Amino acid sequence: MVKGGVSEEQLCKVLYKAIIDGDDAASEKAALDLLGKGYKALDIIKSCMVPAMKVVGDMFARLEIFLPEVMMSADAFEACMKHLGPKILEEERREFIKGKVVIGTIQGDIHDLGKNIVALMLKANGFEVYDLGRDVPVDEFIKKAREVNADIIAVSALLSTSLPYIKDLVKLLNELGLRDRFKLMVGGGAVTREWARKVGVEGYGEDAEEAVRVALKLLGKK
Amino acid sequence: MISFYEILRRTEEGPHIDEREFDLKVVASESRRLVREYDIRFNREEIVTSDDSLADDVFKAGFELALKAGFLTVDSRRVIKLSEEEIKEGLRTAPGELLVGQGADARLLYARKVEDSRYPVIMGGQAGAPIPEEFYYQMAISYMQEPIVDTINNGGLAEVKGIEVRTRSPAEALAAMAELRYLREAARAAGRPGIHLLAGESSVTCIGDLAAQGEEFLRRTDAHLVPVLNDLKTDYDRLTKAFTFKIYGGFNVALVDPVVGGFLGGPEGVAVGFIASYLLSRVIYMSDYYIIHPIHPKYVSTSTPETMWVLNIVGQAMARNSNFILMGDVWTSNGAGSREVFYEIVANTVTNVATGSHPLGVSATNGKYPHASGLETRFMGEVARAAVKLKRSDANEIVKEFLKKYHPERMDRPDVGKPFPELYDMKTITPKGWWLKMYEEARREVMDIGLKLE
Numbered sequence: 001m002v003k004g005g006v007s008e009e010q011l012c013k014v015l016y017k018a019i020i021d022g023d024d025a026a027s028e029k030a031a032l033d034l035l036g037k038g039y040k041a042l043d044i045i046k047s048c049m050v051p052a053m054k055v056v057g058d059m060f061a062r063l064e065i066f067l068p069e070v071m072m073s074a075d076a077f078e079a080c081m082k083h084l085g086p087k088i089l090e091e092e093r094r095e096f097i098k099g100k101v102v103i104g105t106i107q108g109d110i111h112d113l114g115k116n117i118v119a120l121m122l123k124a125n126g127f128e129v130y131d132l133g134r135d136v137p138v139d140e141f142i143k144k145a146r147e148v149n150a151d152i153i154a155v156s157a158l159l160s161t162s163l164p165y166i167k168d169l170v171k172l173l174n175e176l177g178l179r180d181r182f183k184l185m186v187g188g189g190a191v192t193r194e195w196a197r198k199v200g201v202e203g204y205g206e207d208a209e210e211a212v213r214v215a216l217k218l219l220g221k222k
Numbered sequence: 223m224i225s226f227y228e229i230l231r232r233t234e235e236g237p238h239i240d241e242r243e244f245d246l247k248v249v250a251s252e253s254r255r256l257v258r259e260y261d262i263r264f265n266r267e268e269i270v271t272s273d274d275s276l277a278d279d280v281f282k283a284g285f286e287l288a289l290k291a292g293f294l295t296v297d298s299r300r301v302i303k304l305s306e307e308e309i310k311e312g313l314r315t316a317p318g319e320l321l322v323g324q325g326a327d328a329r330l331l332y333a334r335k336v337e338d339s340r341y342p343v344i345m346g347g348q349a350g351a352p353i354p355e356e357f358y359y360q361m362a363i364s365y366m367q368e369p370i371v372d373t374i375n376n377g378g379l380a381e382v383k384g385i386e387v388r389t390r391s392p393a394e395a396l397a398a399m400a401e402l403r404y405l406r407e408a409a410r411a412a413g414r415p416g417i418h419l420l421a422g423e424s425s426v427t428c429i430g431d432l433a434a435q436g437e438e439f440l441r442r443t444d445a446h447l448v449p450v451l452n453d454l455k456t457d458y459d460r461l462t463k464a465f466t467f468k469i470y471g472g473f474n475v476a477l478v479d480p481v482v483g484g485f486l487g488g489p490e491g492v493a494v495g496f497i498a499s500y501l502l503s504r505v506i507y508m509s510d511y512y513i514i515h516p517i518h519p520k521y522v523s524t525s526t527p528e529t530m531w532v533l534n535i536v537g538q539a540m541a542r543n544s545n546f547i548l549m550g551d552v553w554t555s556n557g558a559g560s561r562e563v564f565y566e567i568v569a570n571t572v573t574n575v576a577t578g579s580h581p582l583g584v585s586a587t588n589g590k591y592p593h594a595s596g597l598e599t600r601f602m603g604e605v606a607r608a609a610v611k612l613k614r615s616d617a618n619e620i621v622k623e624f625l626k627k628y629h630p631e632r633m634d635r636p637d638v639g640k641p642f643p644e645l646y647d648m649k650t651i652t653p654k655g656w657w658l659k660m661y662e663e664a665r666r667e668v669m670d671i672g673l674k675l676e
């Protein structure tokens with residue numbers, strides 16, 4: 001172990017900036033160099049990378065940057081995780097990963113702009129996100145959630161004609177005896193807070209910021 | 223123009239690309255490059271712009287983007303590319319005038335110019351909103367009975383005979399057919415049997431569209447929507463809609479609604495993306511007319527400074543460089559029954575009419591709740607007619623003046639108003655006294671700033 005925190009290291013600042021800039025090659029190199037210098041993977045992630053994603057999320061919320069920039073930053077983050085991920089223990093992971101979320105736009109619905117934004121903001125705020133895309137069949141959500149042992153299933157629905165499929169999801173989870181295993185969270189233009197409550201869904205978000213707040217709350221985190 | 227069969231061939235044989243790569247390496251990076259190269263800049267002080275060269279630059283950049291990108295077919299991951307000649311042919315052959323509707327109710331839709339002094343065609347209705355079956359019919363009449371409303375784009379049905387409509391279930395077809403039956407019956411009841419409909423809004427895939435073609439449903443003098451997927455994408459479902467309706471003989475309307483802050487970037491990139499989408503959809507969908515619908519990432523509404531600037535510049539770019547017929551959406555955060563809905567309508571409608579498009583709306587609460595009625599659409603029509611006398615710089619002052627009345631406070635906490643049955647007497651289909659009074663007060667406020675309403 002080297003002396004002094006990794007955050008005082010110049011390379012940490014390089015990594016931080018490379019993630020904000022969405023430069024995956026530079027991020028990867030900086031992360032590897034830091035590892036080479038003997039810093040712990042967990043410290044690198046917590047001190048250099050997570051704060052960078054937080055800044056990216058905030059900039060997007062203020063519309064100073066746009067969707068592609070956030071995607072590139074998330075890519076850069078993931079490029080580093082390829083190397084750092086295997087070097088940390090599962091319990092260490094829990095220190096910076098807020099939770100695992102499986103997200104998608106429900107069956108028959110191809111509106112995915114809002115869902116993409118929510119997925120990115122969750123990522124930027126420390127969630128591990130599995131994005132299944134749009135027009136996702138009900139059982140696919142459950143299959144993936146079981147496979148990755150997710151904490152939350154998040155569903156986006158923009159059409160009134162999508163809503164029956166969310167009810168199907170709740171029903172199927174109940175029938176499979178899995179309802180208590182995953183938290184459910186919904187959003188998108190067709191959904192209202194009252195409707196979510198009525199069909200027995202515990203999480204609702206009006207926008208991406210609320211989505212993050214609610215996800216944290218569902219997992220008992222701040 | 224190239225045929226459907228050729229388009230279809232390109233969906234199978236065009237260049238293959240991963241969707242994410244298309245989003246980032248083609249759409250995002252090209253739109254950014256073009257915005258930089260043409261030095262296109264959004265200025266929130268000038269929502270209605272008076273700079274012709276800015277509009278022309280947006281058009282040129284959009285043309286380049288169309289040529290470079292094409293439409294990605296999401297099912298096959300292949301790109302439908304068009305040559306410069308093919309895009310130009312689309313421009314050359316675009317109809318600058320269309321007779322829509324039938325008999326005494328027919329109207330001439332035309333390509334408006336910048337600061338055009340002709341009355342725009344008013345398209346009324348809560349476009350696309352899910353409306354309960356219990357009052358779908360009465361609500362439709364409330365629009366059709368307004369003499370100032372020329373054509374109709376109403377909402378869809380979320381339920382038929384108590385059955386929830388699910389995407390791709392047979393209920394989707396039944397809902398689209400029921401929607402059209404209600405609209406036809408309402409048109410007769412309002413004494414306007416031939417009124418032009420842009421409809422089939424209950425049809426979220428091509429199923430409803432296919433079911434609802436015919437004299438009693440969508441006629442050949444009617445239109446339906448064919449959306450361009452965001453951004454610069456299409457799929458088999460959309461192409462099925464476009465091809466079959468064209469062969470049937472009706473009008474294809476390209477719906478383009480990119481979000482500000484998405485792959486195309488800020489308002490500038492979104493404007494460029496609009497032009498590219500129109501040029502491509504002209505050929506690929508054989509579109510007859512076009513909807514301008516920029517989306518705000520937070521408020522959705524078209525009445526924000528960013529989205530109105532886009533409406534303005536896209537309208538002008540197309541009006542100066544093509545004879546495409548454009549409908550500019552009027553989508554408000556506030557609902558009917560609120561005071562603020564009128565303020566949003568004024569700013570949004572003045573922007574559209576001064577810059578080359580016809581107004582389409584009012585989709586109050588952004589089409590989320592059925593909190594809408596014929597009355598605020600009458601108001602939109604009246605403002606639109608008054609706005610034909612405006613120079614762009616004067617329009618800009620009015621827009622800014624009204625914007626102050628709702629932005630940002632009343633966007634952050636909109637007053638969503640009331641559902642149709644609380645706004646109108648359901649037997650006589652007339653606005654209730656309090657709602658009519660609000661409308662009259664709003665008219666007075668508009669007159670006070672010097673806009674002369676009929």
Ligand code: B12
Pocket residue numbers: 108109110111112113114115117118154155156157158159160161185186187188189190203204205206207208209210211348349350351352378380389422423425426427447448449450451452453477479480481517518519520522585587588589590
């Ligand atoms: C853009 C858009 C489209 C685009 C979508 C492109 C894309 N790739 O997403 C296109 C053109 C493809 C499209 C197509 C259609 N659309 Co559309 N569309 C819209 C529009 C105008 C904006 C949606 C949007 O992107 N908003 C911006 C984003 C940022 O906001 P958002 O999606 O709401 O997401 C935010 C929050 O809701 C929340 N959120 C979202 N998801 C989630 C998930 C969770 C878990 C949480 C917590 C939060 C959350 O956070 C997000 C970020 O802040 C809406 C209007 C509206 N009021 O929503 C209509 C709307 C949804 N569409 C509508 C219709 C009718 C259609 C079509 C049927 C049109 C037609 N006749 O063909 C087709 C259907 C296609 C299909 N099968 O899905 C109707 C739906 C009516 C209904 N029956 O419910 C609406 C309401 C508009 C209207 N009144 O016409 N559409």
